Amino acid sequence: MSDTTGPKMVTLTIEGRTAVVPEGTSIIEAAKTVGVLIPHYCYHPGLPVAGVCRMCLVDVERFPKLAPACATTVMEGQVVHVHTEKAREARTGVLEFLLINHPLDCPVCDQAGECELQDYTFQEGRAESRYEEPKRFNPVEDFGGDVMYVPNRCILCTRCVRFMGEVAEDPVLNVSERGDRAFIGKAEGHDLTNVWAGNVVDLCPVGALLSKDFLNKARAWELDRSASICTGCSQGCNITVETRDNTVVRLKPRSNPAVNEYFMCEVGRLDYRWINRRDRLDQPQVRGDGGVLHVADWEAALDAAAAALRGRRVHVLASANASNEALFLAGELMRTSGGRGVFRVALGDEAPLPGVPDLSLRAERAANGTGARVLGYETLSTTPTIAADDAVLVLDDSLEGDVPDALLEAIARGAVIVHVGTTLPARIAPLLQVALPITNHTEEEGTFTNLRGRVQRFLQSRTAPGLARPSWYVLADLTERVGVTSGFGTPAEVFTAISSVHPAFSELTYAQLALRGLPILDATARGLDAPTTAGVA
Amino acid sequence: MGYPNPSHGRETPVLSKYFGDPEARTLAGWRARGGYESLEKALGMDPVEIQTMVKDSGLRGRGGAGFPTGIKWSFMRPDGKTHYLCCNADESEPGTFKDREIMRWTPHGLVEGVALGAHAIYAETAYIYIRGEFTEPIARVTAAVEEAYAAGILGANAMGTGRRLDVHVHRGAGAYICGEETALMNSLEGRRGNPRIKPPFPAVAGLFGQPTTINNVETLTAVPYIIKHGADWYQGLGRDDNPKSRGTKLFSVCGNISRPGNYEVTMGFPFGEFLNELCGGALPGREIKAVIPGGSSVPILTREEAEGALMDYEGMVAAGTMLGSGGVIVFDDKQDMVKQIARLARFYAHESCAQCSQCREGTAWTTRILERIAAGDGHARDFDTLLSIGENMSGKTICVLSDSCATPVASGLKKFRHEFEAKLGPDRSRGVVPVMLTTNRSAVA
Numbered sequence: 001m002s003d004t005t006g007p008k009m010v011t012l013t014i015e016g017r018t019a020v021v022p023e024g025t026s027i028i029e030a031a032k033t034v035g036v037l038i039p040h041y042c043y044h045p046g047l048p049v050a051g052v053c054r055m056c057l058v059d060v061e062r063f064p065k066l067a068p069a070c071a072t073t074v075m076e077g078q079v080v081h082v083h084t085e086k087a088r089e090a091r092t093g094v095l096e097f098l099l100i101n102h103p104l105d106c107p108v109c110d111q112a113g114e115c116e117l118q119d120y121t122f123q124e125g126r127a128e129s130r131y132e133e134p135k136r137f138n139p140v141e142d143f144g145g146d147v148m149y150v151p152n153r154c155i156l157c158t159r160c161v162r163f164m165g166e167v168a169e170d171p172v173l174n175v176s177e178r179g180d181r182a183f184i185g186k187a188e189g190h191d192l193t194n195v196w197a198g199n200v201v202d203l204c205p206v207g208a209l210l211s212k213d214f215l216n217k218a219r220a221w222e223l224d225r226s227a228s229i230c231t232g233c234s235q236g237c238n239i240t241v242e243t244r245d246n247t248v249v250r251l252k253p254r255s256n257p258a259v260n261e262y263f264m265c266e267v268g269r270l271d272y273r274w275i276n277r278r279d280r281l282d283q284p285q286v287r288g289d290g291g292v293l294h295v296a297d298w299e300a301a302l303d304a305a306a307a308a309l310r311g312r313r314v315h316v317l318a319s320a321n322a323s324n325e326a327l328f329l330a331g332e333l334m335r336t337s338g339g340r341g342v343f344r345v346a347l348g349d350e351a352p353l354p355g356v357p358d359l360s361l362r363a364e365r366a367a368n369g370t371g372a373r374v375l376g377y378e379t380l381s382t383t384p385t386i387a388a389d390d391a392v393l394v395l396d397d398s399l400e401g402d403v404p405d406a407l408l409e410a411i412a413r414g415a416v417i418v419h420v421g422t423t424l425p426a427r428i429a430p431l432l433q434v435a436l437p438i439t440n441h442t443e444e445e446g447t448f449t450n451l452r453g454r455v456q457r458f459l460q461s462r463t464a465p466g467l468a469r470p471s472w473y474v475l476a477d478l479t480e481r482v483g484v485t486s487g488f489g490t491p492a493e494v495f496t497a498i499s500s501v502h503p504a505f506s507e508l509t510y511a512q513l514a515l516r517g518l519p520i521l522d523a524t525a526r527g528l529d530a531p532t533t534a535g536v537a
Numbered sequence: 538m539g540y541p542n543p544s545h546g547r548e549t550p551v552l553s554k555y556f557g558d559p560e561a562r563t564l565a566g567w568r569a570r571g572g573y574e575s576l577e578k579a580l581g582m583d584p585v586e587i588q589t590m591v592k593d594s595g596l597r598g599r600g601g602a603g604f605p606t607g608i609k610w611s612f613m614r615p616d617g618k619t620h621y622l623c624c625n626a627d628e629s630e631p632g633t634f635k636d637r638e639i640m641r642w643t644p645h646g647l648v649e650g651v652a653l654g655a656h657a658i659y660a661e662t663a664y665i666y667i668r669g670e671f672t673e674p675i676a677r678v679t680a681a682v683e684e685a686y687a688a689g690i691l692g693a694n695a696m697g698t699g700r701r702l703d704v705h706v707h708r709g710a711g712a713y714i715c716g717e718e719t720a721l722m723n724s725l726e727g728r729r730g731n732p733r734i735k736p737p738f739p740a741v742a743g744l745f746g747q748p749t750t751i752n753n754v755e756t757l758t759a760v761p762y763i764i765k766h767g768a769d770w771y772q773g774l775g776r777d778d779n780p781k782s783r784g785t786k787l788f789s790v791c792g793n794i795s796r797p798g799n800y801e802v803t804m805g806f807p808f809g810e811f812l813n814e815l816c817g818g819a820l821p822g823r824e825i826k827a828v829i830p831g832g833s834s835v836p837i838l839t840r841e842e843a844e845g846a847l848m849d850y851e852g853m854v855a856a857g858t859m860l861g862s863g864g865v866i867v868f869d870d871k872q873d874m875v876k877q878i879a880r881l882a883r884f885y886a887h888e889s890c891a892q893c894s895q896c897r898e899g900t901a902w903t904t905r906i907l908e909r910i911a912a913g914d915g916h917a918r919d920f921d922t923l924l925s926i927g928e929n930m931s932g933k934t935i936c937v938l939s940d941s942c943a944t945p946v947a948s949g950l951k952k953f954r955h956e957f958e959a960k961l962g963p964d965r966s967r968g969v970v971p972v973m974l975t976t977n978r979s980a981v982a
Contacts, residue, residue: 051734052892054933065932071734093929097898130922133905156891175729175891178712180901182891 111207113220144191167355226461232268236450282466306481320366323446371449444470456517575761595783600753630832633864640674644681650757776805782849793869809844831861834941879907885942896939
């Protein structure tokens with residue numbers, strides 16, 4: 001319901017700070033707005049409130065008892081204290097209860113270092129245990145999919161149960177048994193194979209639900225983290241790429257209310273090994289006398305490529321995972337010469353996450369198909385006509401998988417093939433004149449445009465192999481040598497050029513995109529912002 | 538009557554008048570005893586009129602909390618929403634078996650009260666949620682409901698008034714926590730019987746998210762008598778110096794007592810006389826040591842405290858305990874209080890729904906310590922730990938199960954500490970056990 005006056009605002013005091021929040025806001029969320037983190041376990045902004053861990057108890061003036069900050073809505077003039085002795089004692093009590101049956105096996109636990117049980121115990125827990133009784137034991141369970149359950153570490157916050165029940169609407173998990181015998185149960189005969197199930201591992205505040213894929217792979221404090229965008233489909237889920245020693249070991253969702261809330265699917269999450277592949281094209285190569293590809297330095301290779309392309313009609317076969325910046329620069333070659341740009345994109349089944357509007361594993365399994373279309377590329381439905389004296393620029397299309405013979409023949413008909421890619425595709429290796437090594441999206445920065453027309457930045461998370469250079473950089477250099485662009489020194493400058501040339505991008509600046517992106521201007525006109533019915537609650 | 542014992546002259550049998558009378562179980566028998574006259578009268582009354590009458594009678598919830606019934610009903614206003622009445626017949630409080638006898642002997646009395654209550658809160662549908670183990674009461678109430686439907690008392694045209702009144706009997710699956718009102722509603726809806734966070738209160742969003750009133754069996758069964766004899770009559774029952782507790786109350790008496798059973802007395806009856814005269818006092822050659830007066834969740838009284846108490850809401854509070862459900866558990870000098878209290882704690886540990894951290898872990902921890910002490914391996918520091926755990930378990934959870942476990946432990950430890958001390962064994966302290974490998978205390982110093 002849109003109300004021009006907006007929601008009624010409530011003013012309250014939290015830890016001496018004045019918060020002004022819309023009516024109906026919980027104390028825990030109101031506290032966040034003034035920089036106060038109220039310790040909590042069961043509460044998660046992406047899930048229905050359970051109010052069971054009792055960790056977020058706060059002292060509200062004139063309330064007879066401590067109030068759970070997650071389940072108490074703000075009231076005008078309310079005065080909330082998070083760190084009174086009474087509130088802190090209550091939380092210390094909760095921490096003690098949560099630890100009595102916990103194995104305290106942090107040294108072998110994957111969650112260590114990013115564990116909220118550790119964090120809050122360090123913050124306000126007891127230094128020693130008063131528990132002298134035997135600990136309750138339950139064996140580890142394989143929950144299927146990518147999820148392993150370690151019940152001894154479980155604090156029964158029920159985030160996982162609520163996610164599967166209320167968000168994924170696939171109620172496979174439950175709380176079984178009662179009292180301290182309780183554990184997270186799995187419906188008989190069902191596994192956590194739902195494509196969204198892996199989110200329960202992220203949601204788990206402790207080391208009870210673990211990713212089998214990440215098991216024992218790295219300690220949390222060894223990881224470097226960078227903001228990025230998932231390339232698994234056209235949804236454009238915001239993610240964090242986590243690397244250890246320059247190797248991507250894990251992808252995690254990064255919150256963006258406009259795209260993926262707090263979640264990502266298993267298809268995107270588990271498809272990262274290709275990023276680390278070792279058989280990369282890592283040196284420029286030029287076909288020399290005798291028809292043999294040989295390693296060249298960048299200057300020679302770029303000159304050779306420019307010479308081959310100059311004066312010819314250039315067609316581009318682009319990857320749908322190429323950045324807007326790379327697509328734009330390659331597009332300048334085809335635009336100025338009258339060539340065509342096409343891209344291939346794999347298709348799969350849609351898999352919406354029912355509890356989040358317009359969040360789905362999309363049929364189009366690439367990050368930037370929309371960007372490519374907006375920038376003048378077409379989906380490869382008919383093979384472009386390539387004349388004998390045309391040039392073909394292959395922009396990181398691996399030419400693997402289902403490639404029509406007609407396309408390969410058409411490419412082969414071209415006079416010149418220049419490959420700008422992360423690998424050297426076996427299918428066209430014998431045909432190409434120049435191969436220029438570029439970085440993949442985790443090794444450079446740039447932008448993608450998701451299926452709703454949202455332009456989002458990704459940042460560099462690992463260093464490039466060998467002599468590979470960022471795609472925008474290579475293409476800026478190449479197009480400048482061909483004589484169709486000039487003066488690009490950063491991806492931001494390329495983006496500025498895009499927004500000055502393409503009306504859709506006008507008024508967007510690279511800096512404004514920040515880490516959550518912005519929609520292109522005429523998204524509505526292009527029918528991009530209309531959610532599919534499947535995603536709407 | 539002190540069923541199954543003969544009625545004692547000092548009892549005031551209202552609800553229990555027909556306990557032991559098989560004819561009262563049938564519709565014909567119930568009608569012959571004046572049954573359903575109140576319902577018929579009430580269906581001709583405006584709900585607000587009934588609410589006011591019940592308010593004026595001073596009737597308070599007999600399930601344990603003692604909330605004024607008329608006021609609870611007055612929260613229900615015609616608002617276009619579907620209203621529900623739930624009858625809490627999950628009687629699971631250890632030591633309590635009064636509702637069981639109401640359902641066994643006067644099921645029509647309950648059905649009448651439920652139908653009347655539904656009308657009073659603008660509901661067409663009522664549910665009687667009966668504890669799963671109550672096989673006979675379930676059979677009796679189900680039979681009574683069927684008879685009432687067949688006779689047109691319930692159904693689309695209840696007693697010819699053109700009004701619809703439906704009563705459904707639901708059998709619980711045997712969880713103590715399902716006697717907690719919101720857990721009962723979850724259970725009725727087919728969910729796990731976990732208590733809900735309040736607010737919203739049931740009167741706003743209860744069963745199936747609709748405005749709901751939930752009343753105990755004894756409360757609802759008392760209402761037809763108030764309609765029949767008037768608010769003033771009910772108001773007239775009880776001790777003169779306490780206007781807050783009126784009417785009669787059923788007490789279930791069990792444990793080490795000469796005549797266990799159900800007794801109905803007026804509010805404010807002297808507890809000492811109740812125990813020693815009506816219930817016949819201790820078993821021959823024994824002495825009463827302790828009494829839990831209101832179901833296992835309330836503080837334990839010593840014999841002296843109990844004998845000086847008055848049996849109403851305020852009287853029990855004055856004695857340092859609560860009237861609760863009226864389940865009186867008597868312990869004599871042969872009983873080991875440590876073992877008894879450990880057994881109570883075990884019950885709560887078993888029945889904790891496992892939602893709240895304090896309850897799930899605290900009830901089990903309390904039990905383990907108590908059982909260790911009972912086994913002769915306790916240490917004095919355990920007392921402090923028990924009290925501290927109890928403190929952390931009280932007033933901090935969604936429902937009061939956690940408090941209910943802590944309460945008898947704290948009172949038992951306070952009043953029978955000598956028995957705990959007598960059980961202590963050699964100190965097997967393992968010393969300080971580190972929580973983590975390193976702990977940064979500077980953050981909390």
